[in-house]
Every structure is written in C-alpha cells, then in structure tokens.
Amino acid sequence: MSGKHLIIIGFMGTGKSSVGQVLAKRIGRTWIDTDLEVERKVNKSISELFEENGEACFRLWEKHVLIEALAERPAVITTGGGIVLDQDNVKQITDSGWVVALDASVDELIKRLKANTSRPLLSGDVRERVTQLKKKRQGAYDFADFHLDTSGLTPDEVSDRILRNW
Numbered sequence: 350m351s352g353k354h355l356i357i358i359g360f361m362g363t364g365k366s367s368v369g370q371v372l373a374k375r376i377g378r379t380w381i382d383t384d385l386e387v388e389r390k391v392n393k394s395i396s397e398l399f400e401e402n403g404e405a406c407f408r409l410w411e412k413h414v415l416i417e418a419l420a421e422r423p424a425v426i427t428t429g430g431g432i433v434l435d436q437d438n439v440k441q442i443t444d445s446g447w448v449v450a451l452d453a454s455v456d457e458l459i460k461r462l463k464a465n466t467s468r469p470l471l472s473g474d475v476r477e478r479v480t481q482l483k484k485k486r487q488g489a490y491d492f493a494d495f496h497l498d499t500s501g502l503t504p505d506e507v508s509d510r511i512l513r514n515w
C-alpha cells in the first residue's frame with residue numbers, strides 16, 4: 350500500500366481501464382482515466398478529436414489532464430497507450446505514482462481491439478497496425494514498477510495480482 354497514485358500504463362487493449370475501475374472500487378479510491386477526461390473536456394470522442402484537430406492536439410490535452418489528475422489526492426489513474434511517448438509525462442508518472450504496466454500477447458490484443466473499433470491509430474488492418482506500433486513502442490513501458498501479462502486473465506484476476514504486489 351502506498352500513498353502515491355496507482356498508475357496503469359500499457360499498450361491499447363491490455364485492459365487498463367477495466368482493471369483500473371475494478372481496482373479503484375476495491376481500494377476505495379477515485380478512478381481517473383486520461384482518455385475519458387480528455388473527451389469530457391473537449392466534448393468530443395478521441396476519434397473526433399484526432400480527425401478534427403489532429404493527434405498533436407490530442408497529445409496536448411492528454412498531457413494537461415495527466416497533470417491535473419496527478420494533482421488530485423491519491424487515485425487510480427489509467428492512461429492512454431501513447432502517454433509514455435512524451436518524456437515529461439514519463440517523469441511525472443514516475444515521480445508521482447506506483448506504476449503498473451499491463452501487456453498481452455498480440456493475438457489477445459487483436460481479439461480485444463477488433464471488438465472495439467473506436468481507436469484512430471488502429472484504422473485499417475488491425476493486426477498490421479498493432480504489430481507495427483508494438484514494435485515502435487518497444488521498451489516504452491519498461492520504467493514501470495510492476496509488469497503483468499493480462500492474456501487470458503479477467504480484470505478481477507489482474508487486480509488480485511496487482512494488489513498482492515502493491
């Protein structure tokens with residue numbers, strides 16, 4: 350148990366938001382999801398924001414809501430998969446949280462991501478995009494305090510394992 354934020358990072362489809370919700374309920378903390386916060390602030394879906402204002406604009410909002418979330422009392426914070434592309438974000442996350450990186454096999458990611466087509470960076474051939482992006486982001490989540498492969502696990506099972514190591 351720690352007085353810091355519990356921050357969940359990881360590639361798209363690794364289960365960050367589902368696990369974050371379960372964890373927050375179990376430890377009695379607020380759940381803050383940076384993607385949902387961006388959508389609430391701009392009153393648009395992430396897809397609309399990418400389409401109408403571009404990825405760079407989304408990244409600025411993402412940074413802004415991260416700083417706001419970190420200023421709150423200790424919460425469970427779930428993040429978009431690309432938040433770690435910005436080294437300032439990585440520093441902020443490292444300084445203020447106990448960081449969990451979720452991962453999953455490419456087959457599992459594709460299964461989960463195909464069921465939800467709302468991610469702008471995955472338009473086209475999902476398998477190809479996931480493989481490309483995963484390769485490009487190799488190492489980007491390595492700074493986490495705890496790593497967990499969620500393939501075949503339910504959000505409850507993932508939460509159990511996280512809490513045992515917290």
Ligand code: S3P
Nearest residue numbers: 360361362384429430431468469
């Ligand atoms: C992104 C991941 C998405 C969302 C946006 C960009 C990324 O969040 O922030 O579509 O660059 O990996 P999830 O990881 O919750 O899907």
